[in-house]
Every structure is written in C-alpha cells, then in structure tokens.
Amino acid sequence: MMTLTRFAGWPVIAGAGLAGLSAALHLDRPCVVLSPTPLGEEAASMLAQGGLAAAIGHDDDVALHIRDTLAAGDGLCDRRAVEAIIGAGPSAIETLLDWGVAFNRKGSSSLDLHLEAAHSRARIAHVRGDGSGAGIMQALIAQVKSLPRIVVLDGVTLEHIHAVEGRVRGVWLNTGQFIPTNTCILACGGAGALYAGATSPNSNTGRGLAAAARAGAQLADMEFVQFHPTALDVETGGARSPLISEAVRGAGAVLIDETGTRFTDELQSRDRVSRAIARHRLEGHRVFLDARSGKTGKGLKQIFSRQFPGIALSCRQHGIDPDREPIPVRPAVHYHMGGVATDLHGRASLAGLWACGEVACTGLHGANRLASNSLLEAFVMGRAVAWDVNNGPRERHSCQDPSRPARLGAASFGQQMDKGAGILRDQDGLEALATYLTPLADRDDHALVGAAIASAALRRRESRGSHWRVDCQGATEAERFHFTLKDIGLQERSIVYA
Structure with missing residues (x-):
C-alpha cells in the first residue's frame, strides 16, 4: 500500500x-x-x-x-x-x-x-x-x-470511502493508493451505463453511489431513471448511444412513424414522450424525428446541419442525412x-x-x-x-493506515436492467431483477446499484414521472424514499478486506 x-x-x-x-x-x-x-x-x-x-x-x-x-x-x-x-x-x-x-x-x-x-x-x-x-x-x-x-x-477513480465511527477518514483509489482526508466530494456522475444502449459515458455505472452506500450514506429516489426520448436508433456495438437533443424538437422537429404520421405531442415532458414512443414501437412501428427544414408540420427555421452541426455530424457517421431524411430514434437511458x-x-x-x-x-x-x-x-x-x-472547521487530519478493501467486481447487467427496470415496469420484472442482483451485490458495485434501483421501484407501487408501473398506473400520495443498504437486504459498510 x-x-x-x-x-x-x-x-x-x-x-x-x-x-x-x-x-x-x-x-x-x-x-x-x-x-x-x-x-x-x-x-x-x-x-x-x-x-x-x-x-x-x-x-x-x-x-x-x-x-x-x-x-x-x-x-x-x-x-x-x-x-x-x-x-x-x-x-x-x-x-x-x-x-x-x-x-x-x-x-x-x-x-x-x-x-x-x-x-x-x-x-x-x-x-x-x-x-x-x-x-x-x-x-x-x-x-x-x-x-x-x-x-x-x-x-x-475512487474505489472505496474509508469511514470510521460515521465519519470519512480517507479514500481508496483504483491505483491501490490511499489518501487520508476528512473531506470527500462525490461528483462522479450517474448510473445510466448500467443499462444497455444508454446515452451516458460507459464509465457512468454508479460506482460512486455504491462507495457511498457501502460507507453508510443514505440514498434517495433510486427508482427514478429518466429515458431520453430521442437517441439515434442505430447499432452502436455496445458504445454510448448518440443523442438527438431536446432542442431539436424545441426548434420545430416532429415525431413520425414509418407512414409519416405524427402520433404524440413532441413538447410534453420527457417521460411522456418516451412512453409514447415506447408504446408505438411495441405496436410494431418505427419512429423518426423529422427535422427537415420546411418539411414538417412546424418546420425548422434554418437548415438542420447549420443549427445543430454536432448532431448532424453524428448522424452522417451512421449514414443518415438529417437535412434530407427523417432521423430514426428510440428512447434510451439518459439521467438518474x-x-x-x-x-x-x-x-x-x-x-x-x-x-x-x-x-x-x-x-x-x-x-x-x-x-x-x-x-x-x-x-x-x-x-x-x-x-x-x-466555511467549515479545518480539522487536523490523523488516520492510521487502514486495511485495504478487496477489489469489487463490476459485471455487465445491461440486458437485465433494460428488461426489469426499463420504461414500462411491473412487479414480476422488478422482482426477477432484484432476485438476480441482490445476491451479487456484496462483491459487485454494478449489482449493488441495480438492486437498489429494482428494490426502490418495487416499493413504489404507483406510476409517477419517469417511474411507470403498468400494474400500478394510478398515483398515490406523493412520498420520497430514503434508504440504506439494509433496505435491500445488505449490511451497511458492506466491504470485504483483502
């Protein structure tokens, strides 16, 4: 060490x-x-x-x-x-x-x-x-x-938070090194890449969340995973899904299917547009974003590639010319x-x-x-x-070298997350996901975060915002859920030492 x-x-x-x-x-x-x-x-x-x-x-x-x-x-x-x-x-x-x-x-x-x-x-x-x-x-x-x-x-990257008697005393790094400190600031992104075909960077798998939870910190609202309505619907080979910005619809682009028919209000909140697209795809349709200047019901004010040059380049890399043809789109996990x-x-x-x-x-x-x-x-x-x-107290730091935690796994569960905790959820799918991931969570950070999402989604027996239970579509009294590892059947500070 x-x-x-x-x-x-x-x-x-x-x-x-x-x-x-x-x-x-x-x-x-x-x-x-x-x-x-x-x-x-x-x-x-x-x-x-x-x-x-x-x-x-x-x-x-x-x-x-x-x-x-x-x-x-x-x-x-x-x-x-x-x-x-x-x-x-x-x-x-x-x-x-x-x-x-x-x-x-x-x-x-x-x-x-x-x-x-x-x-x-x-x-x-x-x-x-x-x-x-x-x-x-x-x-x-x-x-x-x-x-x-x-x-x-x-x-x-941060691998573990070393806590003693309910207080941070240092952090372990992926290099095997240890920094003694009383002040750790997590700013390591979300958990979108736990899902297959997300728009998030592949490193955003929630390992910071897992480190915090294992050290005893509370988590909140874990069931709410936002799907962006319009990721580019192309094969990416497991890489991040290219995003078609919300601003494109704000500028006048419309959603159509393969027949050219509009089927939803494009400027609703993201959860509603994502569900509308998901349902339309389940009915056998393909979905496209028509952003051609002068060709849509509203029409963009200027040529797409001038207004959105980065997105146009991404489309062309996949053989799509958004100035002349509709862009194939699908929902994809975007934000937690x-x-x-x-x-x-x-x-x-x-x-x-x-x-x-x-x-x-x-x-x-x-x-x-x-x-x-x-x-x-x-x-x-x-x-x-x-x-x-x-503005806080500047404590003198003292910490004896701690035992090094064992390196935790980070397996891929993208298909299981998509199936069990996707846009449209039900009890059977969520229970299957939680049953699969929870036994793995002691030694795998990805399993820990996925199990937390599934457990929170099971607890919320209603449909609200980005959390849509097809078996519980009515909304109940609004309540936010805070919980620790004990609530998903694990022990707090669940760390195995090498």
Whole structure:
C-alpha cells in the first residue's frame, strides 16, 4: 500500500465533470480532483447538447422556471431545493460568462435562448448550437489549469470511502493508493451505463453511489431513471448511444412513424414522450424525428446541419442525412434522478461526505428532470459544496493506515436492467431483477446499484414521472424514499478486506 501523504487532509473531489470542476474552482484551498480520463474527456457534462436553463429572458422570471420544474417533477420535488437552485440560475450564468463561457448571443448583447420540452419560455443558454456542454467545460478546464492549488490525477477513480465511527477518514483509489482526508466530494456522475444502449459515458455505472452506500450514506429516489426520448436508433456495438437533443424538437422537429404520421405531442415532458414512443414501437412501428427544414408540420427555421452541426455530424457517421431524411430514434437511458441523499449544502448523511451533480439527489428533479436543469444543478451545487467546506472547521487530519478493501467486481447487467427496470415496469420484472442482483451485490458495485434501483421501484407501487408501473398506473400520495443498504437486504459498510 502507498499512502499519498502529500495530499493528506486535502479535499478529494471524485469526478471531473461540471459539478466537480465547479467545486474545485470555488474551494479556497488546495484540492485533488480524480479524473477517470484525461481532463474533459468522457465526462457526461462534455456531452450535453442543449445547454443550461436559467430564467434570464426578457419574458421570463424565476417563478415561471420554478413552476415548470415542479410540474415536470410530478409532485416529488423538494420545493426548497427547487427555489434555491433555480433561483441561482441568473448568478450562475454571470459567473460562467466571467469565466469565459462563450454563450451564443443575439446581436452583441442579449443571449440567444432556446426552447426545450416542458419549458414555458425559451431559457436555455447554449454554446455553438449543440456543443453546450463541451463549450462550458472547456472554459472551466482552462480555469482549473491556471490554478496550481488544484491537482488533477488523470486515469484515477475512487474505489472505496474509508469511514470510521460515521465519519470519512480517507479514500481508496483504483491505483491501490490511499489518501487520508476528512473531506470527500462525490461528483462522479450517474448510473445510466448500467443499462444497455444508454446515452451516458460507459464509465457512468454508479460506482460512486455504491462507495457511498457501502460507507453508510443514505440514498434517495433510486427508482427514478429518466429515458431520453430521442437517441439515434442505430447499432452502436455496445458504445454510448448518440443523442438527438431536446432542442431539436424545441426548434420545430416532429415525431413520425414509418407512414409519416405524427402520433404524440413532441413538447410534453420527457417521460411522456418516451412512453409514447415506447408504446408505438411495441405496436410494431418505427419512429423518426423529422427535422427537415420546411418539411414538417412546424418546420425548422434554418437548415438542420447549420443549427445543430454536432448532431448532424453524428448522424452522417451512421449514414443518415438529417437535412434530407427523417432521423430514426428510440428512447434510451439518459439521467438518474436518484443518488446520494444530500441537503442544500451538498452534505450527505455520512460526516465528511458531500455530493453534487448527477451522483447526488437534492430533490430538485423529483420524479422527472426538466430538460437542461442538470447543468444548472451541477454548477450551483458544486459551488454550494465548496462554500460549505470553506466555511467549515479545518480539522487536523490523523488516520492510521487502514486495511485495504478487496477489489469489487463490476459485471455487465445491461440486458437485465433494460428488461426489469426499463420504461414500462411491473412487479414480476422488478422482482426477477432484484432476485438476480441482490445476491451479487456484496462483491459487485454494478449489482449493488441495480438492486437498489429494482428494490426502490418495487416499493413504489404507483406510476409517477419517469417511474411507470403498468400494474400500478394510478398515483398515490406523493412520498420520497430514503434508504440504506439494509433496505435491500445488505449490511451497511458492506466491504470485504483483502
């Protein structure tokens, strides 16, 4: 074992997407950022096409944005979280502009704002058409590289959180090294890649969630898995599914089947559009997004490839010309509303552990995330975590070298997840999934997170937002579920030592 004494006592940020870099940049002390790939590669934030939602338009206000978020969340949003995070949208845009993010503008002054599904106003600030995530991240990466106090470890991930008597005392890395610290910030993304054909990076399998749960932290809302309605319907050979942004439908594209017939309202919330497409496909239809200029019922204002150059390139790589033909689409797992339960400072139930971004569950999204609220939450909550750490006590760190935990498995269960906990769920499928995964969860992180999703979905005997039980379609009284490993038949701090 090698203890990285150089970093002893430093905050360790697991993840280098928007949430992790926001936290690092807002901290007032040296910190370590664990990046599974070279900085900026493969982070989900880099892949975001639509942009960042904020109520900054002349016809918009924060109250409207709050209303839209609560409506999309289908009764399960934490209103305090919604008010705090949505209310911080304008200040987030100001900071990002100061940090060099080149949001698209109308003329020389006001920002060019897109409309997306379930938003009542055009409020999505974007960069280079459909390159928003990359544009924002590149500006933050430049800021990080300019600050010597931020040390980025490329190719390094968190494997275990070492907790003693309910408090973080260090973290184990995939390199076999140990960093003694009282401050661990999880910003390592969601669990979408547990499913087959997801839009998430292949590394987003929820291992940060598993590490937190094994250390004793509470999880919340694990049953709520959002399917994006329009992934490109092509064979990817197991790679990430290319995404067709919500903004394409916001710009006027329509959904049709192989007969050219429209079959749903394209600008409903994501869960409703995804279910409509799933049902239509089950009836034997293929589904397409018609984004040809002047050819649809609404019509795009300009040629598709000019408005969405990145998506057009992705389509052409698969032999599809979106300027001249409809784009074949299907729903695909895109975002996990559940995660490590936190308060509005990003604090988890385990002392010394914070979480922000998709790995966290603040209650902002409720049962269904409103489009483009995720980048806003990532930036705002990364900042909130840093401010909380900055204002907390600076404890002198002391930790004896602990025993090294055994390396846990990470098998692939994509087909089982799709079948048992997909868009349309029932008790038989969920029970089969939970029965299969739970015995494996002690030694496999993917099985642990999948079992948590299945168990939470079994507990929620209703249909709400992204969680749709075909055997329980009526909604009951809104309730959010928090739980630990004991609730899925495992022991807390379920770690086997080498």
